[in-house]
Amino acid sequence: MELFHNLLYGFGVALSLQNLLYCFVGCLLGTLIGVLPGIGPMATVAMLMPLTFTIPPVAALIMLAGIYYGAMYGGSTTSILVNLPGETASVVTCIDGYQMARQGRAGPALAIAAIGSFFAGTVCTLIIAMFGPPIAEIAFEFRAPEYFSLMLMGLITAAVLAHGDMSKSLAMVVLGLLLGVVGTDLNSGVQRFSFNILELSDGISFVTVAVGVFAMGEIISNLGEKEERVIFTAKVTHLFPSKDDMKKSIAPIVRGTVLGAFFGVLPGTGPAIASFSSYMLEKKIAKDPSQFGHGAIQGVAGPEAANNADAQCKFIPMLTLGIPASGTMALMLGALIIQGITPGPQVMVKNPDLFWGLIASMWIGNLMLLVLNLPLVGMWVYLLKVPYRMLFPAIMVFSSIGIYSVNNSSVELFLAALFGALGFVWLKLKCPAAPMLLGFVLGPILEENLRRALLLSRGDPSVFFTRPISLGFMIVTAVILLLMALPAVRKRKSKISD
Amino acid sequence: MKMEFRGNRDFWVGLMFFGIGAAAILIARDYPFGSTLRMGAGYFPILLGAILILFGIYIMAKGLRRHEKIEGTWSLRALIVLPVITVVFGVLLDNAGFIPALAVLCLGSAAAGSEFKWGEVLLFTLLLTVLSLAVFIWGLGLPYPLIKGF
Numbered sequence: 001m002e003l004f005h006n007l008l009y010g011f012g013v014a015l016s017l018q019n020l021l022y023c024f025v026g027c028l029l030g031t032l033i034g035v036l037p038g039i040g041p042m043a044t045v046a047m048l049m050p051l052t053f054t055i056p057p058v059a060a061l062i063m064l065a066g067i068y069y070g071a072m073y074g075g076s077t078t079s080i081l082v083n084l085p086g087e088t089a090s091v092v093t094c095i096d097g098y099q100m101a102r103q104g105r106a107g108p109a110l111a112i113a114a115i116g117s118f119f120a121g122t123v124c125t126l127i128i129a130m131f132g133p134p135i136a137e138i139a140f141e142f143r144a145p146e147y148f149s150l151m152l153m154g155l156i157t158a159a160v161l162a163h164g165d166m167s168k169s170l171a172m173v174v175l176g177l178l179l180g181v182v183g184t185d186l187n188s189g190v191q192r193f194s195f196n197i198l199e200l201s202d203g204i205s206f207v208t209v210a211v212g213v214f215a216m217g218e219i220i221s222n223l224g225e226k227e228e229r230v231i232f233t234a235k236v237t238h239l240f241p242s243k244d245d246m247k248k249s250i251a252p253i254v255r256g257t258v259l260g261a262f263f264g265v266l267p268g269t270g271p272a273i274a275s276f277s278s279y280m281l282e283k284k285i286a287k288d289p290s291q292f293g294h295g296a297i298q299g300v301a302g303p304e305a306a307n308n309a310d311a312q313c314k315f316i317p318m319l320t321l322g323i324p325a326s327g328t329m330a331l332m333l334g335a336l337i338i339q340g341i342t343p344g345p346q347v348m349v350k351n352p353d354l355f356w357g358l359i360a361s362m363w364i365g366n367l368m369l370l371v372l373n374l375p376l377v378g379m380w381v382y383l384l385k386v387p388y389r390m391l392f393p394a395i396m397v398f399s400s401i402g403i404y405s406v407n408n409s410s411v412e413l414f415l416a417a418l419f420g421a422l423g424f425v426w427l428k429l430k431c432p433a434a435p436m437l438l439g440f441v442l443g444p445i446l447e448e449n450l451r452r453a454l455l456l457s458r459g460d461p462s463v464f465f466t467r468p469i470s471l472g473f474m475i476v477t478a479v480i481l482l483l484m485a486l487p488a489v490r491k492r493k494s495k496i497s498d
Numbered sequence: 499m500k501m502e503f504r505g506n507r508d509f510w511v512g513l514m515f516f517g518i519g520a521a522a523i524l525i526a527r528d529y530p531f532g533s534t535l536r537m538g539a540g541y542f543p544i545l546l547g548a549i550l551i552l553f554g555i556y557i558m559a560k561g562l563r564r565h566e567k568i569e570g571t572w573s574l575r576a577l578i579v580l581p582v583i584t585v586v587f588g589v590l591l592d593n594a595g596f597i598p599a600l601a602v603l604c605l606g607s608a609a610a611g612s613e614f615k616w617g618e619v620l621l622f623t624l625l626l627t628v629l630s631l632a633v634f635i636w637g638l639g640l641p642y643p644l645i646k647g648f
Contacts, residue, residue: 051638054638054639165508167553167556167557167560168508168511168557170553171515171550171553171554171557174546174549174550174553175515175518175550177546178518178522178543178546178547178550181542181543181546185529185539187537187539188530188538188539190529190530190538190539192526192529192539192543193522193525193526193543216580216581216584219576219580220573220576220577220580220610221572223573223575223576223610223611223612224570224571224572224573224576224577225570225571226571388611389608389611389612389613389614390618390622392607392610392611393603393604393607393608393622393623393626394626396580396583396584396603396604396607397600397603397604397607397626397630398630400584400587400588400603401600401630401634401640404588404591405634405640410588410589410591410592411588412588413584413585413587413588413591414584414585414588416584417580417581417582417584417585418581420580420581420584421577421581424572424577428568428570428572429507429508429510429511429514429568430507430511431511447542450537450542451537451542454534454535454537455535455536458535459533459534459535459536461534
């Protein structure tokens with residue numbers, strides 16, 4: 001009963017006129033930017049984040065979550081209509097979604113993607129509401145050693161399961177941790193890596209890093225590549241899927257949701273793993289697997305549900321433990337800190353309006369996307385026709401103003417220029433930047449807990465292995481590392497992610 | 499402008515990590531190191547630097563073994579113009595005001611692309627400047643002077 005009581009309370013918060021408005025604006029802006037080809041959810045959230053700094057915390061988080069879902073939804077629209085995935089998770093949607101569009105069935109593909117996402121969103125809202133409180137309850141027992149081990153586990157699994165080369169992702173995490181060190185040491189007041197620059201003594205703003213790497217770096221890279229876009233626009237005529245389409249899609253949507261929710265709670269597994277697994281599963285159990293790759297609606301329904309379920313369940317570790325499980329969640333965590341809220345299990349007790357309001361707004365946001373976006377498909381199609389040479393200056397303008405507005409300081413812009421160039425270089429060298437961002441956001445908290453844990457244990461590092469919960473995290477970390485180092489698993493992973 | 503860069507990708511990656519790790523240790527040497535019991539400001543960064551150096555060596559070795567090349571085409575023009583214009587935007591925003599800084603940013607960014615049509619770009623710059631004024635100055639109320647000296 002408490003669940004319903006809490007959810008009711010959450011809806012009370014989320015349904016206030018102000019929060020409803022911010023949720024709507026977030027969904028709309030997120031879709032608007034997310035639909036633009038070559039801009040993934042990460043870049044979208046990073047770019048639009050400064051817009052939320054002036055509004056109250058609950059509304060800000062609700063708006064950011066809306067932006068995130070909107071961007072994901074916009075990404076699938078682009079995948080289906082233009083065959084240009086904004087992120088790795090939508091690559092799967094491209095396979096059959098684009099084929100459907102070529103056969104003149106773009107409407108049903110878009111509709112089933114939206115319906116699948118909505119179903120997954122509804123289920124995951126319930127999952128978060130059910131499992132959030134008990135997880136936070138356990139987390140209240142955590143002391144410094146547990147937090148350190150948990151963060152270590154999060155960082156390592158995120159790096160290991162990321163797209164691409166394991167050693168490079170791990171090195172990027174370490175690089176991120178090192179970037180997080182910049183600024184004044186809280187314990188001793190020593191200036192670290194600040195080179196006598198006043199602005200650096202507060203550390204590098206994570207908006208600067210995120211926007212520089214994920215928006216500017218991305219643009220530099222896109223400008224080097226030839227633009228090839230074929231849009232199936234005239235053919236988005238009838239939207240609604242036929243009865244047969246629905247019948248075919250229900251089971252994949254349910255299976256995709258389960259898979260996505262499962263991968264979602266695991267830290268570090270990106271949405272790509274969830275959607276790829278769902279696609280492979282559907283292909284395996286389909287009556288006629290030859291349809292896949294030629295416009296099978298199951299190949300859109302399952303992965304889209306999985307994708308959304310994963311994205312939403314990623315909120316569980318972020319909200320209850322203060323551990324971001326993906327790059328986007330690192331951004332959310334950063335936003336929380338900027339709003340003056342210390343992430344961790346106490347959020348649920350100290351800021352119940354934020355916790356439950358956000359959860360309720362997720363469901364409302366998903367509903368809005370469903371009701372809003374299908375009729376607006378025509379508008380998104382129109383946006384897709386805007387050539388990139390007009391898009392990227394606009395992105396540069398909004399990103400740059402956003403970065404400056406964080407501290408009203410041009411030093412942040414100089415840093416962003418540096419991170420933009422670095423972001424491009426990393427992209428070219430296939431060094432994944434998302435693990436770096438995780439390390440960057442978690443760095444200061446990780447160091448703090450490491451210091452505190454070792455102070456408590458009188459300098460004995462075995463403290464991480466003698467406390468049962470901490471030992472558990474360490475064992476899981478070791479098992480994942482060992483598993484991924486096995487050649488057989490490695491081969492399979494590269495098969496999935498290519 | 500497109501170039502084919504034929505380099506050993508992972509060797510450079512490893513060298514980058516090695517260099518950053520070494521630099522971190524060199525700089526953090528001056529911070530109090532402390533002990534494992536009471537860590538000083540230098541402990542954590544030096545630890546990270548050391549780990550980064552190890553990763554750097556490992557990845558360099560892997561690169562030399564595998565010889566993977568850097569893939570794809572890239573635009574040197576974009577790589578130079580976009581960071582430079584961001585810096586210029588920052589300088590102008592501090593010294594000349596919001597409107598001139600924005601106009602220069604718009605024009606400059608557009609120049610980073612391979613296609614540049616004056617008429618289109620000017621119209622677009624005007625549009626974006628007005629839009630940004632509406633959203634950021636009048637809408638969100640950011641307190642930046644529009645043109646300095648007026």
